[in-house]
Amino acid sequence: MRIGGQRRSDNFQDRGRGAGGGGGGGGMLFALISRLGFRGMILAAIVLGAVYFFMPGLRAPLMGALGLGGGEVQSAGSVCETAAEACDFSRAVLGSTEDVWRTQFSQSRMPRYGAQPGAYQDPTLVVFSGGVATEGCGSASSDVGPFYCPADRRLYIDPAFYQVMESRLRAPGDFAQAYVIAHEVGHHVQNLIGANQIQVQGENRNQTSVRMELQADCLAGVWGHTAQADLAIDETDLREALTAAHAIGDDTLGQSNERNFTHGSSAQRMNWFRRGFDSGDSRQCDTFAVQDYRAL
Ligand SMILES: [Zn+2]
Structure with missing residues (x-):
């Protein structure tokens, strides 16, 4: 992928290094x-x-x-001083997701859960190191990985996670990192369209979580599809994303009991990313429309 010509988003905050709290x-x-x-x-x-x-x-x-x-959590200093490239990259990917989702929302190409969602509203990407005090979700340590907080509509990412992906999860590559950002943005999209309000009859919290996570993967794929030409996303990039999706499947991460799955298996994560990437259509990402949970 190439981000040279991509607009950098200003919906970006550098919180620096956090100490205390969960950090x-x-x-x-x-x-x-x-x-x-x-x-x-x-x-x-x-x-x-x-x-x-x-x-x-x-x-x-x-x-x-x-x-x-x-x-x-008390924060000090700057993350981007030492991780300038990761910050610039994150801003470019975020900018691209904004471009894509603004268009998708304005064309009403979204799954419907109740009311029409209206125009896309940009989330803010917060980079931090070690720990962070969020506005709406309490304090968090980097150990929890990148996350989205629906209450404050911010994505929180410690760029050190990209290192974790490369070495510990064996999921290297710039597009693998872009997939992580796009997945968190996917959670923001779900927040806007009301997907996070859905409770499937007879299903427990873990099962709902799996539906949410797989939908976020699929939405990340839709972003990849739509940004393909602008960011020169090629076969190698697609492989990087699929490798990453595989690496963070519940089974690959060591969870053997399916009932404890919260994000879906490696196969499911790859499938749903692929579904979004191939179709470029968010309506194909409606994991909640799949009646039988086992058919996800
Ligand atoms: Zn997620």
């Missing part, structure tokens, strides 16, 4: 446990307990440092 807290707690041993842990628990009850001013930073939530 790296789990790792810190783990390091503490492994370093102190059992007796040390008891002692630490007494000390921390005392701090918690007698020094309320220190509660938030304490809970934050332990990764127990409730703590506020």
Whole structure:
């Protein structure tokens, strides 16, 4: 793919490095446990307990440092200073999704869930490092991966995730990264068309989640299809996206019990991305219209 001629979106925020809150807290707690041993842990628990009850001013930073939530993430510095290329790339892909979805919405080429969604409204992409305090979804650590917060209509991405994709998930390539952004934008699209309000009769939360995630994959595919000419998306790019979709399937990530799936299997994720990419039609992405869950 080539992003040279693509407009960069200004719906972009650099929050810098976040500390405290969920940011790296789990790792810190783990390091503490492994370093102190059992007796040390008891002692630490007494000390921390005392701090918690007698020094309320220190509660938030304490809970934050332990990764127990409730703590506020303090951000400083700039992500884009050190990850300039990733930031520029993210802005270009975001700009392309805006172009695509504005047109798709204005042509009413969207699945219908109740009321007509009206014009597309741009989401904001927030880049952060380590941890971030969101406006609508509490504090989050990079460990949770990129995510979309419907309450504040922002996408949150730590560019370090692109490294994780390349080395740990073995899903390298610029278009694999673009797919991740487009997938999160897909969740924003779902928010606008009301897909996240749907409750399928007789299905549980995990099953609804799988339908949502597969639809977001398909919508990412629709974006890829529509942006194909402008961004010179080729066969290699498509393979990168499919490799990424495969890598983040619940089964490939180690979940053997299908009932615990929240995102769908590797095969399902590839299929639904492909469906959007081949058709370029969001109405083909209506995972909620598939009656039998097992037929997804
Ligand atoms: Zn998702």
